[in-house]
Amino acid sequence: MGKPCDQKLLFPNAKMAEKYTVSYNKDPLVRVPLTYYECLMHSGWHVATEKQRDDNWYTRLQGILDKIASKQRS
């Protein structure tokens, strides 16, 4: 068991993490867009590529919940 988010940036809130990912993803050379997710362990928000994010069971669960929620909305 490693520490999957030690290498990642940590933001104190979602807004700052979002701002970072948006400006990063604006770069036309970016092939794998960044995304951000909440980390309970570090009580903050990390940015990571989609693939990195998928390695995390918590965010995977969150993604499923988000999908369900957006289906219910539409």
Ligand SMILES: [Zn+2]
């Ligand atoms: Zn973390």
